[in-house]
Amino acid sequence: xxxxxxxxxxxxxxxxxxxxxxxxxxxxxxxxxxxxxxxxxxxxxxxxxxxxxxxxxxxxxxxxxxxxxxxxxxxxxxxxxxxxxxxxxxxxxxxxxxxxxxxxxxxxxxxxxxxxxxxxxxxxxxxxxxxxxxxxxxxxxxxxxxxxxxxxxxxxxxxxxxxxxxxxxxxxxxxxxxxxxxxxxxxxxxxxxxxxxxxxxxxxxxxxxxxxxxxxxxxxxxxxxxxxxxxxxxxxxxxxxxxxxxxxxxxxxxxxxxxxxxxxxxxxxxxxxxxxxxxxxxxxxxxxxxxxxxxxx
Numbered sequence: 001x002x003x004x005x006x007x008x009x010x011x012x013x014x015x016x017x018x019x020x021x022x023x024x025x026x027x028x029x030x031x032x033x034x035x036x037x038x039x040x041x042x043x044x045x046x047x048x049x050x051x052x053x054x055x056x057x058x059x060x061x062x063x064x065x066x067x068x069x070x071x072x073x074x075x076x077x078x079x080x081x082x083x084x085x086x087x088x089x090x091x092x093x094x095x096x097x098x099x100x101x102x103x104x105x106x107x108x109x110x111x112x113x114x115x116x117x118x119x120x121x122x123x124x125x126x127x128x129x130x131x132x133x134x135x136x137x138x139x140x141x142x143x144x145x146x147x148x149x150x151x152x153x154x155x156x157x158x159x160x161x162x163x164x165x166x167x168x169x170x171x172x173x174x175x176x177x178x179x180x181x182x183x184x185x186x187x188x189x190x191x192x193x194x195x196x197x198x199x200x201x202x203x204x205x206x207x208x209x210x211x212x213x214x215x216x217x218x219x220x221x222x223x224x225x226x227x228x229x230x231x232x233x234x235x236x237x238x239x240x241x242x243x244x245x246x247x248x249x250x251x252x253x254x255x256x257x258x259x260x261x262x263x264x265x266x267x268x269x270x271x272x273x274x275x276x277x278x279x280x281x282x283x284x285x286x287x288x289x290x291x292x293x294x295x296x297x
Contacts, residue, residue: 029083030055031092035074039118040111040163042098047111049118050077050094051126058089060295061128063119063170065137065144070108070204071099081281082136084288088297091128093119097144100204105222109151112144116152117166134172134233134291139246139275142178142237146224146254149173149233172294173235174287177246177275180254181226182219187247225254234264234294238283240273266290 031052040047062085066072077094085092095115097108116133123130137145152169159165182198185191190198197209197219205222208214220226235258239251251267258265268286270277291297 029079029086031079031086033079039095040114042103042107042111045098047098047114048074048096049115050074052079052082052086052092052094053127054086054089054091056089057091057127058297059127059129060089060132060134060291060297061091061093061119061123061126062291063093063095063116063133063135063148065112065135065141066094066096067108067137067141067144068139069100070097070105070140070143070201072096073099081284084285085291088288088292090288090291090297091126093126100201101206104206105201105204106206106208106218109144109147109222112148113152113168114163116148116168116170117155117163120166121163130166131171132295133170134174134295135170136174136287137178138176138280139178142175143180143224145173145175146178146180146235147222147227149235150224150227150229170233172233172291174290175235175237176280176283177239177243178224178237178251178254179246180224180250182223183216184253185247186249187244188250189244225257228254228257228261228263230261230263232258232263234290236266236268236287236290238268238270238280238286240270240275240277242272242274245275264294 031054034051037049037051038046039049064082066076073096082092095112097111120130135145135148148170155165155167157165190200192199197205197215202209205218208218237251239248241248255265255267
């Protein structure tokens with residue numbers, strides 16, 4: 001009995017040490033935060049981002065799409081969500097946008113593209129190489145991440161605005177359960193059954209979603225699966241196979257199309273997981289490794 005008690009004590013000590021180490025890793029990553037940086041405006045309202053700089057920067061940046069249901073705000077910024085990146089020396093830009101339906105989702109896509117141009121224009125000010133920008137996000141943040149990965153464009157060298165001279169392209173993408181095909185929602189609980197826009201977000205798509213003819217054009221414009229090109233950056237998606245809001249099929253079909261074009265993509269499926277799960281923070285570690293690999297860090 002005494003030996004069993006000693007063994008149990010040793011095991012408990014080890015478990016507590018592991019838990020303590022994980023807590024320290026996730027919640028105590030050092031950084032210097034610069035809040036409320038305005039990267040533009042939309043309808044007279046400021047577009048904001050926060051910057052998190054680790055003590056030893058590696059020169060690369062992670063642009064985090066602060067978005068859920070295409071809604072955004074400073075209250076959704078959680079530094080522990082990107083702690084593995086900070087510990088590897090990545091500078092993190094937490095990009096917010098005006099929430100739908102106050103702002104259309106089309107304009108949200110335009111605004112996050114602007115955020116990439118802003119970061120690239122000011123990269124040196126933040127100790128970042130403008131040619132090493134990656135993006136992460138989940139759900140609508142994943143959708144925005146893929147829109148950046150598939151529709152990012154070179155800058156216009158003839159533009160009078162220095163911002164427009166900058167590229168909106170990113171060099172790597174990692175995201176959770178993204179909507180990829182708004183015209184084919186499959187078994188999603190958001191599927192209206194008539195090919196129309198997602199039930200809960202119809203207003204967010206604006207007037208063009210009110211008629212089926214216009215929606216078919218708009219839905220295609222805003223669906224990453226229709227914008228896959230050979231220039232798309234390395235892309236990693238994690239998705240649960242029990243997700244009823246954004247079914248796994250959304251990621252599977254996107255990845256299949258990418259593989260048809262022989263692109264550098266990866267899909268990890270989490271059995272029994274829905275639209276979010278407690279251990280997602282551990283998947284962020286895999287995202288960080290993906291960035292390391294693709295950016296050569």
